[in-house]
Amino acid sequence: DGGITQSPKYLFRKEGQNVTLSCEQNLNHDAMYWYRQDPGQGLRLIYYSQIVNDFQKGDIAEGYSVSREKKESFPLTVTSAQKNPTAFYLCASRTDTEAFFGQGTRLTVV
Amino acid sequence: GDSVTQMEGPVTLSEEAFLTINCTYTATGYPSLFWYVQYPGEGLQLLLKATKADDKGSNKGFEATYRKETTSFHLEKGSVQVSDSAVYFCALSRRDSSYKLIFGSGTRLLVRP
Numbered sequence: 541d542g543g544i545t546q547s548p549k550y551l552f553r554k555e556g557q558n559v560t561l562s563c564e565q566n567l568n569h570d571a572m573y574w575y576r577q578d579p580g581q582g583l584r585l586i587y588y589s590q591i592v593n594d595f596q597k598g599d600i601a602e603g604y605s606v607s608r609e610k611k612e613s614f615p616l617t618v619t620s621a622q623k624n625p626t627a628f629y630l631c632a633s634r635t636d637t638e639a640f641f642g643q644g645t646r647l648t649v650v
Numbered sequence: 651g652d653s654v655t656q657m658e659g660p661v662t663l664s665e666e667a668f669l670t671i672n673c674t675y676t677a678t679g680y681p682s683l684f685w686y687v688q689y690p691g692e693g694l695q696l697l698l699k700a701t702k703a704d705d706k707g708s709n710k711g712f713e714a715t716y717r718k719e720t721t722s723f724h725l726e727k728g729s730v731q732v733s734d735s736a737v738y739f740c741a742l743s744r745r746d747s748s749y750k751l752i753f754g755s756g757t758r759l760l761v762r763p
Contacts (some may be wrong), residue, residue: 582739582753590748630693639751641693
């Protein structure tokens with residue numbers, strides 16, 4: 541089945557640690573996106589990539605980093621510089637007309 | 651910049667009631683408009699979309715019409731079910747902004763038996 545796979549589903553991070561969230565797609569889409577969702581709020585764009593080896597900052601990129609070495613993969617690293625990383629993270633890929641989302645990773649700082 | 655405004659929830663309805671969730675947008679040019687649904691603990695699923703003025707998107711009994719004159723894309727359903735309980739997001743994207751999706755804050759719908 542084609543789709544987007546995010547892992548892990550739940551992730552716990554100690555303060556001061558970097559963690560990496562995985563996002564893989566087999567839809568052959570060029571464009572991929574990372575969003576952050578906080579309770580009672582909409583989704584905010586962290587980073588996006590329109591093609592391999594290229595990516596741009598979204599609205600809330602501070603404290604995050606990404607790479608796009610392969611078309612299928614767009615991992616997100618939450619660094620220790622992100623002051624409030626506890627949130628639900630969603631990865632998406634898209635065609636010109638439709639976006640497809642993964643099941644999300646819930647990150648909690650302990 | 652572009653933005654989407656949705657009515658605040660939660661919206662609580664009895665089964666078989668009529669549903670309206672209001673959505674208005676601000677954008678330059680001609681955005682595409684979307685409704686996404688999110689069930690607890692899951693990602694977002696596309697519910698319906700419209701790509702130009704006066705288009706009506708529909709799916710699973712839900713409908714929304716792209717109204718450029720009022721910059722609105724209100725979601726409606728004639729008879730809701732308990733299984734429709736979820737969070738609904740209105741969103742827009744534009745070709746000249748790299749098709750980035752701009753989301754509203756979401757509206758939680760709770761349908762009681």
